[in-house]
Amino acid sequence: MAMKRRAGAVLALFVTSALLASACTSGGDDEKAAESELFKNPVTLTWWHNASQDGPGKTYWEKVAKDFSAAHPTVKIEIEAIETNQLQRTRLPAALLSNDPPDIFQAWGGGEMREQVEADYLKDITDQVKSEVADIGSASEIWQVEGKQYGLPFRMGIEGIWYNKDMFARAGISAPPTTFEELNAAVTKLKAINVVPIALGAGDKWPAAHWWYNFALRACSVDTLKKATKDRTFDDPCFVKAGQDLKAFIDTKPFQNNFIATPGQNDPTSANGMLANGKAAMELMGDWNRGTLDTVATDKAALGKFLGWFPVPAISGSAGDPKAALGGGDGFACSKNAPAECVEFLKYIVSPEVQKGYAATGTGLPVAKGAADGVTDPALKSILESTASATYVQLWLDTAFGSTVGTAMNDAIVAIFAGNGTPEKVVSAMKAAASK
Amino acid sequence: MTSASQTRTPAGGALAPPAGLRPGARAASRRAETRRKWYEIIGLTTPAVLIYVLFVLVPMGFAFYYSLFRWRGVGPPTEYVGFRNYTLAFQDPIFLDALRNNAIIVFGSLLIQAPVALGIALLLNRRFRGRSAFRLLVFVPYVLAEVTVGIMWKLILTDGGTLDALLRSVGLGGLVQAWLADLDVVIWTLLFVLTWKYVGFAIILLLAGLSNVPPELNEAAEIDGASWWQIQRHVTLPLLGPTIRIWMFLSMIGSLQVFDMVWVTSVPAVRSLGASATMATYMVDNGFFARLWGYGNAVAVILFAISFVAALLFQRFLLSRDIEGAITRKGK
Numbered sequence: 001m002a003m004k005r006r007a008g009a010v011l012a013l014f015v016t017s018a019l020l021a022s023a024c025t026s027g028g029d030d031e032k033a034a035e036s037e038l039f040k041n042p043v044t045l046t047w048w049h050n051a052s053q054d055g056p057g058k059t060y061w062e063k064v065a066k067d068f069s070a071a072h073p074t075v076k077i078e079i080e081a082i083e084t085n086q087l088q089r090t091r092l093p094a095a096l097l098s099n100d101p102p103d104i105f106q107a108w109g110g111g112e113m114r115e116q117v118e119a120d121y122l123k124d125i126t127d128q129v130k131s132e133v134a135d136i137g138s139a140s141e142i143w144q145v146e147g148k149q150y151g152l153p154f155r156m157g158i159e160g161i162w163y164n165k166d167m168f169a170r171a172g173i174s175a176p177p178t179t180f181e182e183l184n185a186a187v188t189k190l191k192a193i194n195v196v197p198i199a200l201g202a203g204d205k206w207p208a209a210h211w212w213y214n215f216a217l218r219a220c221s222v223d224t225l226k227k228a229t230k231d232r233t234f235d236d237p238c239f240v241k242a243g244q245d246l247k248a249f250i251d252t253k254p255f256q257n258n259f260i261a262t263p264g265q266n267d268p269t270s271a272n273g274m275l276a277n278g279k280a281a282m283e284l285m286g287d288w289n290r291g292t293l294d295t296v297a298t299d300k301a302a303l304g305k306f307l308g309w310f311p312v313p314a315i316s317g318s319a320g321d322p323k324a325a326l327g328g329g330d331g332f333a334c335s336k337n338a339p340a341e342c343v344e345f346l347k348y349i350v351s352p353e354v355q356k357g358y359a360a361t362g363t364g365l366p367v368a369k370g371a372a373d374g375v376t377d378p379a380l381k382s383i384l385e386s387t388a389s390a391t392y393v394q395l396w397l398d399t400a401f402g403s404t405v406g407t408a409m410n411d412a413i414v415a416i417f418a419g420n421g422t423p424e425k426v427v428s429a430m431k432a433a434a435s436k
Numbered sequence: 437m438t439s440a441s442q443t444r445t446p447a448g449g450a451l452a453p454p455a456g457l458r459p460g461a462r463a464a465s466r467r468a469e470t471r472r473k474w475y476e477i478i479g480l481t482t483p484a485v486l487i488y489v490l491f492v493l494v495p496m497g498f499a500f501y502y503s504l505f506r507w508r509g510v511g512p513p514t515e516y517v518g519f520r521n522y523t524l525a526f527q528d529p530i531f532l533d534a535l536r537n538n539a540i541i542v543f544g545s546l547l548i549q550a551p552v553a554l555g556i557a558l559l560l561n562r563r564f565r566g567r568s569a570f571r572l573l574v575f576v577p578y579v580l581a582e583v584t585v586g587i588m589w590k591l592i593l594t595d596g597g598t599l600d601a602l603l604r605s606v607g608l609g610g611l612v613q614a615w616l617a618d619l620d621v622v623i624w625t626l627l628f629v630l631t632w633k634y635v636g637f638a639i640i641l642l643l644a645g646l647s648n649v650p651p652e653l654n655e656a657a658e659i660d661g662a663s664w665w666q667i668q669r670h671v672t673l674p675l676l677g678p679t680i681r682i683w684m685f686l687s688m689i690g691s692l693q694v695f696d697m698v699w700v701t702s703v704p705a706v707r708s709l710g711a712s713a714t715m716a717t718y719m720v721d722n723g724f725f726a727r728l729w730g731y732g733n734a735v736a737v738i739l740f741a742i743s744f745v746a747a748l749l750f751q752r753f754l755l756s757r758d759i760e761g762a763i764t765r766k767g768k
């Protein structure tokens with residue numbers, strides 16, 4: 001009995017201190033804080049972002065926080081830079097569950113954000129960010145749930161094929177492929193000069209899965225994809241077609257040997273290490289690749305000279321829109337009980353001046369109008385142009401469908417790459433995961 | 437314990453009536469002493485028990501509770517599904533692969549490490565020059581952190597890594613494999629790395645056991661004309677029994693829960709294809725990465741149950757002789 005009471009006391013102590021702590025962090029917060037109340041009381045904003053590796057990205061966010069505090073002395077910003085997987089898979093879910101979340105944090109939009117909104121974790125910022133949303137345009141839709149805005153992107157771009165112009169010239173490929181027939185022809189020519197045509201980091205699963213996503217984007221109509229994102233039903237035969245097209249493509253052997261063990265990025269033996277150091281001619285990857293290629297290249301000047309980019313080729317006679325692209329971005333959201341200053345800081349992050357500086361770091365493409373001037377790299381410029389001319393940008397399918405379906409889908413796609421999966425199994429795995 | 441408490445707690449002694457003054461006083465003082473003993477036991481163990489309950493039993497209870505829900509870790513668990521997560525696990529071929537891999541590691545470790553460790557321990561137990569240097573060499577892998585060892589072997593075994601270069605340089609290029617990526621090879625590579633890492637532990641234990649074998653027995657056997665081999669076989673080995681069984685026990689439990697080495701050396705794709713998954717990596721992949729928190733908890737409970745049952749069976753049938761006296765039974 002005595003023991004029980006003591007355990008109760010300990011628990012009570014925990015609960016009280018947790019309550020006190022949460023009361024402190026949300027101190028002075030009112031859901032509809034009047035404009036005049038803003039920046040009156042000292043607040044500390046905790047900020048979790050994923051630029052955890054030392055480099056221009058991390059340094060730039062430190063500068064942004066410092067500048068904001070300088071302009072608004074009542075606001076102190078505490079940054080925690082956390083590696084993406086840790087942040088998204090363990091730290092953030094745990095922090096949100098424990099009612100002690102960071103005030104402003106990395107949010108990918110899509111399926112995961114939908115779940116967070118349903119659990120009432122996020123601040124509805126629709127009214128405060130109207131002009132920012134208008135400025136950013138359709139990209140901000142990814143951070144909406146049921147028409148309400150819960151976050152804003154600071155980076156957005158589409159995926160395409162990064163390639164080595166020198167190798168293309170040596171192989172006698174005159175222009176970047178625009179159809180898969182042309183891509184297959186290019187692969188054959190590159191093999192003839194004894195280079196790896198396409199580097200693939202299947203070890204990390206998602207770089208391999210992105211090939212399937214692109215085939216799905218070509219095989220499925222935009223309406224089918226939109227419906228699948230919402231209902232998580234995958235009955236349309238185009239999803240099986242995507243796997244069949246992928247299998248046919250893998251059978252042409254365009255990738256390096258042992259791609260199942262190759263990591264995706266960030267080390268010299270990874271797929272983007274192969275492209276960066278002249279060991280492969282192509283790699284399918286998003287706009288952030290410019291920054292990651294730079295970190296693994298032994299000769300950055302050479303990389304800058306030979307690097308080119310072209311959109312994912314079209315498949316003739318398929319249901320999908322040939323001008324549609326696969327893409328995504330990074331954004332931030334404010335937690336439900338964050339002080340009103342959080343939204344102000346979020347607005348500051350996506351303001352044209354901060355976005356211009358972000359563009360200049362070369363770690364990703366900015367979203368705000370007018371910030372595009374900051375982009376100088378030719379490869380990134382061509383992504384900007386393609387993004388602007390894309391008729392539809394589909395969010396990465398694993399993000400759009402949510403992690404549960406996304407993980408099962410990626411695993412089943414990788415099985416096709418490993419030679420023991422089938423196009424049908426991808427769809428059945430997605431259906432099974434949706435019900436798990 | 438009892439005598440110490442008598443001298444250390446005069447308060448209790450002063451309260452007890454002097455012995456022999458009235459009938460029943462002896463019994464009363466014995467009762468007082470028993471009470472004192474219990475106060476002591478409770479006083480000394482409460483902090484440990486509290487911590488154990490709070491950080492071991494309570495989370496275990498929660499794990500079981502959460503495993504009964506369909507729960508993505510967002511918001512409180514609300515969708516009760518009974519034992520559905522458990523049936524789902526045993527229907528997933530990747531989980532069955534993980535079970536098989538755990539079994540390979542458990543039996544592989546026992547079958548490979550036992551003879552190797554025994555041989556090396558018997559050799560190192562003899563007196564010869566540089567014996568301590570040899571002993572040190574054997575222990576080094578065990579002392580290293582598992583993650584460090586994992587990264588080291590990953591660099592050695594990676595495609596075009598040190599091992600491949602070595603094989604090619606001695607003309608054995610035909611043996612070169614995708615050691616960590618070939619779906620049929622990777623589990624054996626892992627078994628090798630785990631053996632390399634943990635055989636030192638077995639040797640440490642066996643050497644400790646060997647130092648308890650009285651040298652007179654060996655001498656007596658020698659005088660009787662027994663060969664070295666006969667002495668080891670009929671004198672030393674039987675006396676090493678308890679040590680070997682304890683090592684088997686620890687090795688088995690460790691093998692069932694192996695996580696770090698697999699996580700560090702094998703890439704996510706190979707793991708998720710089932711080739712190198714273990715129950716522990718499967719749990720993390722599903723619980724955290726696929727955000728199936730209820731399901732992940734169910735896998736955790738299964739892992740616990742298997743380890744627990746294995747431990748109980750092992751204790752009941754193989755360890756019972758060795759731990760005689762460690763467990764108090766009523767009436768003894």
